[in-house]
Amino acid sequence: MADEPLSAGAVARRLGVAVTTLRTWHQRYGLGPSQHVPGHHRRYTPADLARLEVMRKLTAEGVSPAEAARWAKQSPAVSPALEQRLRAGVGRDGGGQTIPVGRAGPAARGLARAAMRLDSTAISGAISHALATDGVIATWESLLRPVLFGIGERHAATAGLIEVEHLMSRCVSEAFSAVASRGRPTGPARILLSCADEEQHTLPLEALAAALAEAGVAYRTLGARVPVAALIEAVNRTGPAAVAVWSHTRATADPGQLSALLAMPRRPLLVLAAGPGWRAETLPAGVVRPVDLAEAVSLALAVRDSLDQSTGD
């Protein structure tokens, strides 16, 4: 890109707003050229322009201007990446889930064996040990997900192992909730986690919750099978800054749920479509689709940081 500073008129024309609006944004929200001598003309650097692009995009999506300005001001590094993603929608398509349990290492094998034995003590022990050693994200990606997937595959093939699956789920759930109850939240919960309508799989969402708790982020969880009306209602009542909706299969991935969120009077700043159910091309604009747990966590962190100022305490 060109690195020559732009005049106010040029920037205004490029953004599609009036010149006076740029001035207003500067003096009302402090969103202007980083270097500006009062009385002299404003010269916008590319970085300043990027900030304004974020501002324009967010306001165009219905975010309150004051809040949009706060977001735009305090995200010099995050905003370009996020903006990129907002436009492109996705990175990779959800593939690569063909990992056999064997490839996931000896820990996974031991866990799977304990599950077969219905040995809940050993299962819980292995999981909590891994969580304490490697953290939530690594444990989920390289231990729990492979084992759960393996059990699910066997279950589908042999129509058996239902007890194993249940027991395993329960132990994982317990381990996550233990992590969640250990972390102390700072400030109010501005992030809402929910399953899609009819979606029954909760574990990935609990993994996200545990990861957030591990990072010290406060959140709310709604759980499985959340009807659209209930989700809207919950967002209305709690007014979160970000909402993550999990969908495991395409059958539960109705994009209308996300559109409904975006169309709300006070819509959340960030809407995350999480899970392999969602299809990139059917997602409404303005929805972010994280590819894995780590990305979902980092996005949530970005929202938390940018809102610390406005929500304060």
Next chain:
Amino acid sequence: MADEPLSAGAVARRLGVAVTTLRTWHQRYGLGPSQHVPGHHRRYTPADLARLEVMRKLTAEGVSPAEAARWAKQSPAVSPALEQRLRAGVGRDGGGQTIPVGRAGPAARGLARAAMRLDSTAISGAISHALATDGVIATWESLLRPVLFGIGERHAATAGLIEVEHLMSRCVSEAFSAVASRGRPTGPARILLSCADEEQHTLPLEALAAALAEAGVAYRTLGARVPVAALIEAVNRTGPAAVAVWSHTRATADPGQLSALLAMPRRPLLVLAAGPGWRAETLPAGVVRPVDLAEAVSLALAVRDSLDQSTGD
């Protein structure tokens, strides 16, 4: 922290109450922004917010709103000792958008209120406090069951509150699992807990599990929706002395499941038909039907003791 004054909507969202409720609190109890010109918008300072937090905290514990407001108004912080006394609660208590808990006491009312606000922190806190103070059985019978029943009734009547139900279930489940993980079992697990086929309600079974853990009894849980074949298979593999099968509604209470257990080659000593789904006259002979949680626990204890005697292990 940030001392930026908050609007009424922002405060309402943060506390989880409606905007109109904030106004009501202001004009009924005088609990509002310290500086407020009639006609102008309310601007809540951090100090005002702190007062409201006290209000919310006290009501979440079952204190009558009028009294809670009196305390919140004249105290920057509430000492734990006085808080205890307030919880005894006198004066009438009204309704609004609440959950009927009947005569279950102020603790149940507070829990129900926290659930309505989707305040998982308050919910978990209240539950674990009750568990630590009164034990699993008393907490289940006089706190959790009434509230869960109330939510369920409301949910059936209004077709709403699904989020509340899910969140509450999750918090209860977490609290029980915390109890279960604290208790150290003595000896091998000779008691198997399972849901009936197609039965989805797990919470009562988890209550039983927690109560057993509290009593130092080792057990195994299979979870929800256990097909008969899976149950038989699990009994075969683990050879328990007692099996409890939970059924919540008649639809899931197929006596054949129990007969199958009794007909096994090495049948369990005791088969418990737990839950309101079972009908006494259709149960096969040799099946015991406990009327409440306490009885189920004492039966399990009796089995454990008789085993200790005979095997001398």
Next chain:
DNA sequence: AATTCGACGCAGCAATCGACGCAACTCGTA
């Protein structure tokens, strides 16, 4: 000469205000 600056004002719109009422729950009483 063409822009842009700071200051001021205005119109549209969303949020909020005060007032009122409803529904639901609890408790005391019959």
Next chain:
DNA sequence: TACGAGTTGCGTCGATTGCTGCGTCGAATT
């Protein structure tokens, strides 16, 4: 057991407030 009284959260309504984008004006900058 049923019913009225007292409480309380919250929805609704018409009016008001305050935020927001932008036009205008005289002076300063480029």
